[in-house]
Amino acid sequence: MLYETGIVTDDLLESVLPSPGRRARGPYAIIECFQEIPCNPCTISCPFGAILPMGDINDLPELVPDLCTGCGICAGVCPGLAIFIVDESIGDGRAAISIPYEFVPLPAKGDTVSAVDRAGNHVTDATVTRVSGVKKKGTPLVTLSVPLDLVHQIRFFQQDKQLAVSQPLMTSEKEREDKQSLSEATLICRCEGITIGDVRKLVEEGYTTVDEIKRISRAGMGPCQARTCGPLIADLIARITGVPVEDVEPSAHRPPVKPLPISFFMEEESDVLT
Ligand code: SF4
Ligand code: SF4
Structure with missing residues (x-):
């Protein structure tokens, strides 16, 4: 239900x-x-x-x-x-x-x-x-x-x-598209506490792929493993750089697909050794 x-x-x-x-x-x-x-x-x-x-x-x-x-x-x-x-x-x-x-x-x-x-x-x-x-x-x-x-x-x-209702109507199409209309303090990666302002700063410094942003800020490395923030970061990069979002290099996904305790790997290792 x-x-x-x-x-x-x-x-x-x-x-x-x-x-x-x-x-x-x-x-x-x-x-x-x-x-x-x-x-x-x-x-x-x-x-x-x-x-x-x-x-x-x-x-x-x-x-x-x-x-x-x-x-x-x-x-x-x-x-x-x-x-x-x-x-x-x-x-x-x-x-x-x-x-x-x-x-x-x-x-x-x-x-x-x-x-x-x-x-x-x-x-x-x-x-x-x-x-x-x-x-x-x-x-x-x-x-x-x-x-x-x-x-x-x-x-x-x-x-x-x-x-x-009037809030979106006051904003023109152009303004809505404008990167500055997004609040800098809005969280884009909640797991790691990374804001739109943080990502914008990195893009303006020249980091223009999702993986680059991830490596330098940890955005996308928390428990959700970029399921939520990955597409949002790609969209933000596209808005800031003017590149179509489909041309923004997405994040690479590798196993494990969810966080695991170190004991999981230690158990696996023990099984191999015995
Ligand atoms: S669960 Fe903890 S953090 Fe949440 S309201 Fe209660 S005391 Fe505060
Ligand atoms: S586990 Fe559920 S309640 Fe806890 S932070 Fe995530 S969505 Fe919220």
Whole structure:
């Protein structure tokens, strides 16, 4: 069902919800990551060890709710935007949900937005109470005040429709194509924290293939092994140099196709020797 619709089912949500007692105590992360993919920034980012180390890079992340402080660091680094911070301890029938938000313009504290469910349907109007992480690497978090009984329905929001629609219309075709219209701080390789600005600088220094960018910056050498950033870097090189993207030399792929622990090779070696 999840793979057909892309929408988390109630059963899956139930499987990652902390106990009622923990939920009542204060903010916590809820990790809605249900697809086994080579990804682990969440586990590495948590300063409290609240997301268990993975045995295999394809494992699903596992939260230890009692160790989680709800700090939100993991939500800002998750490339899948799969982590939300929920606080059900506020009182007065209200709750707070912090949502990773990659779009511009960001809303401002005090704005009213349309809180929507996982399918994008309007659930309720909500007030923005905080916008955090704007100056850090990673995705800003927008915190909404919502009714307590709706907090697990709400997973995104829409700003004023006119504003959202008018943004691309204000930008001409030429401007959209213009390399400068891309924000320099936008992460292009989330695994290694490489931004558009980092890649642009390298291209302007003369590194114009995906492999060159990879070797000098490590972009594409993280857990996703360039599956996400490789085509984006090729596209960026094409925009900056004016070369058609199909003429940009792509990254070479060699085995292993996913990160493996050194013990894997040591075991293989032992088998050969015995
Ligand atoms: S919210 Fe903070 S403490 Fe909780 S899992 Fe994420 S990084 Fe760790
Ligand atoms: S960082 Fe996000 S997408 Fe990656 S494993 Fe963790 S929760 Fe899943």
